[in-house]
Amino acid sequence: MQYPVALQLHNFISAPSSPEPNTPLPENTPKVIKITNCRVLKDHKIVEKDAIWIQDGKIIDPHKFFWYQKRLPDVVLDAEGLLVAPGFIEAQINGAFGVDFSVPSDQETYERGLTKVSRGLLKYGTTSYCPTIVSSSAAVYHQVLPLLKPRPGSSVLGASILGAHVEGPFINEARVGAHELKALQASAKNGFQDFKSVYGFEGDTPEAQRKLSKENLHSVKIITCAPELNGVMESIPDLVKAGITVSVGHSMANTLQAEEAVMQGATFITHLFNAMPQFHHRDPGVIGLLGSRLDLPRPYYGLICDGIHVHPNSVKIAYDSHPEGVILVTDAMSAMGLSPGNYQLGNMDVTKKKDHVVIEGTNTLAGSVITLDACMRNFIQFTSCSLIEALEAVTLHPAVLLGIQDSKGVIKPGADADLVFLSDDLYVKRVFVAGQEVDLGAIDV
């Protein structure tokens, strides 16, 4: 039968034809897992009594699966009403379980340490992270950075590695924090070239420079630097173009300099309030970025939410002024995750208590040992924010900062199936990495 021309046949979108039922599936068709009875964080909302469908390590659209593949799920799991959120993303962590990422060693030892941390972090809900290297000599970077290439996570190997966060060495010695002064670089007078040679980026030949790609950049994901140092500001656009997230930190920049850094492409503030001048009402410095009125959006900011590094009221003030920008970080050091006791870590003797660590025999903090899930629980208490906002501060926000929000930090079709199941009081109960459930009891660190 001929249809009238006015039918506009070009409106037809040919959908794949459904297979006949009972056709045998091709060999090795990945199993489909349906997790029922969940409260799911989806699209800035918590959906009650929902289900999550996983195939081949990714979240799939059940609607398409039902109509086009015409199959029932192969495995059905019951979340028993738990809250299911995307796996947490850690943007700043120096080590844990006795491992320190900034201490180079032979490849095998270093990789063992990485795996130990990657697995241990799963217990706290972290399924992706940026191992952080403090200011170090070029030799250390050249040795360590090649081992920190991004790699996917698995239920056996642990959280996925997103690339390194190099905190320094182009930072201000007046705000050195716990870094070693002699590892700092006072300036980058050759601009981007200095960054490249310190970190040991490949691609020093003209040929490679023409094809500068993320592959060549030795897996650096975030760089913390002080934009007021000579040569650093001018390098920011080159760093951003190379796919790196530039963060302002360990800096004495005034607000004008900090805003200039944002205009040049910086999108993050490293542990707001720490390692920067304190807030002054006539000269708010880097903290003043939270009150900027630029054409660009205000940057994200990291908060170490252990209640010690930043006073709870300061956390609330920062959050109230810029709620969309908050990213919770641990900035944890190697004693995180160890049971209370005395340890020798690197060249430090420390005493680890339940939730903080001091230099042995003193009350001086030796760094942070908070876990990311504890940060989130503290954050809700300090700010009275909603559950959704607290969860997004450790999932969606870091994912957007790092440009990976299509695969991490969200629960939507196509994203990696990294999931954390939380009790009502937000303790981690179950974890999935790349669609496989993690045996949390078997993690021994």
Next chain:
Amino acid sequence: MRLVIRKDFEAVSYHVAKYVKERIKEFAPTATKPFVLGLPTGSSPVGVYRNLVKFHQAGELSFQHIITFNMDEYVGLPRDHPESYHSFMWSNLFKHVDILPENVHILDGNATDLDLECQRYEEKIAAVGGIELFLGGIGPDGHIAFNEPGSSLNSRTRVKTLAYDTIVANARFFDNDITKVPNLALTVGVATVMDAREVCIIITGAHKALALAKCIEEGVNHMWTVSAIQLHPRGMVVCDEDATLELHVKTVNYFKSIEKVHEQLIGSDNVGLQGGVRSWRGGAESTYHQ
């Protein structure tokens, strides 16, 4: 025909859902003898589906041996478009229950040969032994499925052009742009629905009152296609009080009184699902009087 009148939309939805559940329970479907159900879309059945899902979640109703045939689907709309009838059925019913995907049949509005698709649909219905119970709604113009006024009462599954009024009414789901609304649909015919062994039409709201009156108090008429139910040996209409607003008081009283007889004089336990009497001990000595 039975006319069951309930207080409001919620009561109607619960009644129909419970009826479907009891019918299926009585039928006791198995893999070799599945229960074939015809299903509508639109605002009328939303409450029915909600109640069916609740029954399923309470463990009272399984969809494992149920085969479904939907009434209609737009032509040219992708299956995962939020306004497609595939999407409607998925989010309102299928995603919450244990129905097997191969037992679900919805017309494919993207088939390359639409006529063949309609023919195959009729063949599929025949292949499973016909439809046991067909649920449906009604449009304000008395249409069933997309059988708009003027459709043959003997019609079968086919391609229909949508009425201009229908397209305008649907524009609200397509960004208020009538050029985006599909103007063709595949629909089961009036005869396809009436071929089912039982038909149950859900009619709620004052805006459907005129259509209800035309369909059950006046003649069988192709301008009000639901009126074909008058010729069905097992037809049932479930409506709310608002939908009776255009009926004669006599009609409403009559059907309400039948229910009263069933409950009080015969005893609702002795009345079968379809109104037939299962057992009767009549006479003045009857113990059923209040």
